[in-house]
Amino acid sequence: MTPSGALDTTFDPGEGLGLGEWIYALALQEDGKILIGGTFATYDGVARNHIARLNADGTLDTTLDPGAGTDSEVYAIALQPDGKILIGGAFTTCGGEPRAYVARLGAGGALDATFDPGLGPNDRVESLAYLPGSKVLIGGYFTEVGGQVRWHLARLNANGTHDTTFVPVTLAYEFATVSAIVPLADGRLLVGGSFTVTQGTEEFLGTARLTADGALDATFAPGTGANDAVYALKIDRRGRPIIGGAFGSVNDEARAYLARLGGGGALDMTFDPGAGADSYVHAMAIQPDGKILIAGDFTSYDGVARTRLARVNAYGYDLFVPLASRE
DSSP: OOTTTTOOOOOOOOOOOOOOOOOEEEEEEETOEEEEEESEEEEEEOOOSSSSOOOOSSSTTTOOTTTTSSSEEEEEEEEOTOOOOOEEOOOSEETTTEEEEEEEEEOOBBBBBBOOOOOOOSSOOEEEEOOTTTTTTESSSSOOOOOOOSSSEEEEESEEEEEETTOOOEEEEEEEEEEEEEEEETTTEEEEEEEEEETTEEEEEEEEEOTTTBBBBBOOOOBBBBBBOOEEEEEESSOOEEEEEEEEETTEESSEEEEOOOTSSSBBBTOTTTTTTTSSSEEEOOTSSEEEEEEESSSSSTEEOOSEEEEOOSSSOOOOOOOOGGO
């Protein structure tokens, strides 16, 4: 899209994905190239099993060839400073080799054999974050990593093995998962997803802040939290978490699928989306000017037609009109 929401016709993916195929993960390289992961087997008619890289104009970048790729979906992508590519998902093989739900590729797309999680997690990975010092955080549906109990969040060493020194707080819930991980500059972590955490005598859902070693940061107090899953989590320029997801309220205040928290975790009452989105928010990005792009299942925002994509000011509504909403 252009800054005003019109289709950017200089970006042309050709045939793109096959019918019924999905992109679940995107990562933008510094050179403008775009990594994509999802359910797809081809891109513009060329075999690319669940992972591909596009040029800045949308065409397939043939210099990245994952070979056999993965045997199932890719849900998360994270870039390392050295150009290597971390992927997580529902797969159990990558490049024809066993890789339990997490793997690393070289800059050219081949499996990086120096990163081997061994037993790895016991269920799919939905979020990834690369940490200074080359360690990797993973979040998802798993309850074990390397045969040890880890409730939906774990840390891996630079070679992919389980870092057993990171013992996170129990993130429990039926069908729990960690959908978003945001490392903070001071070493602490913000995580969002579908989980409950107990703090003292209170239990809250959806968002938590942890210390660098995985313990619950008691200075982050979201009250009762969101009343349903958090799918997207970003930090604005003032250090305030912005959350999007399936929730209809936060700390017992109406917030339809989008909310902002203060730095201490409490609901920021100065950010009021009004009627908000009319369905789930799955993805979010913050522009350099502080405006917030949201994407998801919705067809309106604050009562105005916005088909699955909208932009929001720091205090409310914006005049960005994506193509699908134009008459």
